[in-house]
Amino acid sequence: MIKMKFYNEVSPLLKRYIRHYWHVNSKGTDFYGENILLPMDHVDLIMSIKGDTVYNNGRDCHPERIHFHGIRKKSVKVTQRGKLLSIGISFTPWGFYFFIQQPMSQFVNKTINLSDINYSLWKDLSDRLERFDGLGLSEFVTSIEKSLIKHLNPTEKEHNECRTIEEFLSVKDINVMEFCKSHQISLRKLERIFEKYIGISPKRFKEVIRFEESSKDVLYNNESSLTDISYKHGFYDQSHFGKVFKNYTNYSPRHFQSDKPALKSHINYNYEQDKH
Numbered sequence: 001m002i003k004m005k006f007y008n009e010v011s012p013l014l015k016r017y018i019r020h021y022w023h024v025n026s027k028g029t030d031f032y033g034e035n036i037l038l039p040m041d042h043v044d045l046i047m048s049i050k051g052d053t054v055y056n057n058g059r060d061c062h063p064e065r066i067h068f069h070g071i072r073k074k075s076v077k078v079t080q081r082g083k084l085l086s087i088g089i090s091f092t093p094w095g096f097y098f099f100i101q102q103p104m105s106q107f108v109n110k111t112i113n114l115s116d117i118n119y120s121l122w123k124d125l126s127d128r129l130e131r132f133d134g135l136g137l138s139e140f141v142t143s144i145e146k147s148l149i150k151h152l153n154p155t156e157k158e159h160n161e162c163r164t165i166e167e168f169l170s171v172k173d174i175n176v177m178e179f180c181k182s183h184q185i186s187l188r189k190l191e192r193i194f195e196k197y198i199g200i201s202p203k204r205f206k207e208v209i210r211f212e213e214s215s216k217d218v219l220y221n222n223e224s225s226l227t228d229i230s231y232k233h234g235f236y237d238q239s240h241f242g243k244v245f246k247n248y249t250n251y252s253p254r255h256f257q258s259d260k261p262a263l264k265s266h267i268n269y270n271y272e273q274d275k276h
Contacts, residue, residue: 002026002033002084005270007137011145013152016162017095021141024267026051026084035263036075039248041209043068043096043104044088045114047129051084055111066114066122066129068096070107071199071208075249078263087132087140089148093169093205094162094197098154104199121151161193168202169209173234176203210234211248214241218253219265226253 007021019042031051048065055061055069056077069076097104100117115122124147132140168179168190179202180187194202214233217224224232230241245253251261260266 002031002267003270004267005137007141009138009141011149013149014145016159017092017098017152018148019090019092019095021137022088022090023137024084024086024088028083030082031084032081033263033266034077034079035266036249036261037069037072037078038075038215038262038264039072039208039211041071041205041212042093043070043091045091045096047087047089047125049085049087049129049132051080051082051086054079057109057111061111063111064113064115066125068107068112068114070104070110070112071205072109073200073204073208074109074247075262076109076111087129087137087144089144094165097197098158099148099151103196105195106199108199118151121147124150162197164190164193165197169206207244211244214245215249215256215262218245218256219262229253 003025005023005025007023010018010020037055045066045068048067053063055063056079057074099121102117113122114125125144128140128143128147131143135143164183164185167183168174171179174182176187176190179185180190191201194200194205198205200208210233214229214235217229217232218226221229226241227238230238233241235241235244242252245251245256249256249261251259256262
């Protein structure tokens with residue numbers, strides 16, 4: 001079992017862009033696992049210190065130790081070996097764009113080395129990663145936040161565009177055309193904003209969010225039936241839910257529950273703050 005600890009104290013200068021930080025540790029024991037990473041509503045920047053990780057989304061990918069995943073439309077296989085130790089940054093849905101200043105649409109379903117996209121930020125984070133030993137998570141976070149703030153230079157136009165994304169996501173049941181009409185924005189403009197900051201269309205992004213929420217219930221809600229879960233998340237029936245779920249995971253919801261292929265099924269989560 002892998003242990004994951006979250007650190008939720010984010011600098012006020014970064015709160016618009018970063019949700020939290022996390023720390024993964026196999027506690028000095030060798031780990032081996034072949035699992036899948038599920039689609040999520042955000043980008044994680046991963047800084048691997050120990051262990052070997054290989055991703056496969058049709059072909060093997062051996063990334064550098066600082067890398068990220070674009071928004072995924074399907075699950076990706078991940079194989080991990082060794083004594084695992086890594087630090088991660090979970091961004092808000094639009095947040096990662098501000099640190100690379102490149103359209104997120106080019107990274108959909110891909111694993112990317114940060115050094116290929118923003119060499120300066122990669123160098124800063126790499127130098128700080130070398131000094132991780134001996135630091136508590138909170139001290140290390142304070143250190144890397146200095147690099148992140150240095151590379152942050154948002155414009156008012158960018159903030160306005162991201163406020164549009166926030167407003168769209170804040171209304172759960174509104175469809176895209178209703179939103180465009182009520183906010184006096186064209187469909188194409190809204191799609192361009194989403195493709196720039198998130199990578200996929202607003203409609204598809206809401207589908208990813210719905211899948212992510214429903215997959216958590218399939219994993220952790222043992223009190224509800226799959227039929228109840230499907231209706232709870234707005235699927236027509238269990239058959240529709242199963243079809244969508246299999247499209248994202250290659251598993252039916254029932255086999256997903258029993259086989260536990262998701263990496264998060266093998267993680268012991270700790271939501272306490274770092275005390276060092």
